[in-house]
Amino acid sequence: MPPILSPQDCTSMEELRAQIDRLDRDLIGLLVERASYIDRAIDLKGPQGMPARIPERVEEVVENVKAEAEANGLDPALVETLWRHLINWSIAREAKVITED
Numbered sequence: 001m002p003p004i005l006s007p008q009d010c011t012s013m014e015e016l017r018a019q020i021d022r023l024d025r026d027l028i029g030l031l032v033e034r035a036s037y038i039d040r041a042i043d044l045k046g047p048q049g050m051p052a053r054i055p056e057r058v059e060e061v062v063e064n065v066k067a068e069a070e071a072n073g074l075d076p077a078l079v080e081t082l083w084r085h086l087i088n089w090s091i092a093r094e095a096k097v098i099t100e101d
Contacts, residue, residue, distance in 0.1 A: 031086075038090045042097045052094035058087055 002018040010016040045052070062083055069079035 034086075035090070035093070038093055042094050045094065046098050050098075052098045053091045058091075061087060 002015070002022065004022070005015060005019055007016070007019070010019060044050075062080055065079050065083045066076040069076045
């Protein structure tokens with residue numbers, strides 16, 4: 001595992017790419033963790049008769065991540081696009097198990 005370097009401390013494209021690859025691995029790990037919470041939501045929603053998609057919650061999540069992105073200097077429009085895709089994937093994952101009347 002290469003040492004963690006800041007972008008400014010990378011002196012070659014090899015070092016820079018190693019850091020990007022490290023971050024990509026970290027992001028995958030976080031997505032796996034997020035998916036495990038989605039799986040738990042399935043367990044909790046089903047018995048309570050809750051639907052997979054709760055529009056108010058979708059919008060709350062999107063607004064939260066857009067605000068976080070903006071506060072950290074990241075394009076909120078990019079984050080919204082990414083999260084809407086992630087949310088739709090998560091809802092589809094839930095909907096495979098949760099039956100709605």
